[in-house]
Amino acid sequence: MRADPGLLLVDKPAGTTSHDIMLRLRRSLGIRRVGHTGTLDPFATGLLLSLVGAFTRLAEFYHILSKSYEATLELGRETDTDDPTGVTVSESGDWRAYDAARVRSAFAARVGEGRQVPSAYSARQIGGERAYALARRGEPPTLEARDVVFHEIRVTGVDLPFVRFRARVSTGTYVRALARDIGRDLGSGAHLTALRRTAIGPFPVEDAARPRDAMRAVTGALPAWRPEVDALPWVHRRALSLREQVEVRHGRPVERGELLPPRWTDPASPSLRPVPVALFAGEKLVAVAEVRDDRLHPRKVFAA
Structure with missing residues (x-):
């Protein structure tokens, strides 16, 4: 049995790449067209949104969604990757003089709009190459700071040199880089030791399936499987008449008509323009x- 087009929520385990997970899904679902809407580092766990079949064409609509994480950083050591897989580039024992109030203040100061230089070992493109590919060759990439938004950062535990926190951030934000920057703000350096993505927009990791359970999620209509319009709860909707279906499937526009509002809205995410329906x-x-x-002009048309 092959899966119909749709969205599959996957809970990625540690020690695997996002690409590895996609290969597993292609085999278990019996379909070649499977892709994700944003990677997770190998050491990280949590939610991957996997688009199946023709729905791989919808990836662009997921990029605006905010992302939520649970993470732990360690003060006193900065690495070249900003995470535990990297080589130490600086160390400091200054964290021993910190108290919880000082640490919490450093996190609070990062909430809101800001600028962030991505991690050197990131997937950012530089001259047609990924930054991590350059870094691995010993050619440290020059990355420009980008606008990011930290919608929420909340410290959940301080056991120095370790700090646990939760963050909800805009797309394109690196939590590894946030850990690095907070370490620099405090003066001791820091790197991320654990990371789990707990939500993307309206999709919680609690609904996700393990990669090995992908087909069971699809055939059993479990919460991890979101077919058809359930895969896009934040866009407007419009029902089509039989005549309009023919027009749209031929790529022709139809009257705007009455639009149904999104089933879910995220005040933290910017609105897509033009408005998708x-x-x-x-x-x-x-x-x-x-x-x-x-008028409604078709951008992505799916076969009958």
């Missing part, structure tokens, strides 16, 4: 369109 017949996704000139 999921066009459906019953519970079947026919296309994703954009509103232009008060």
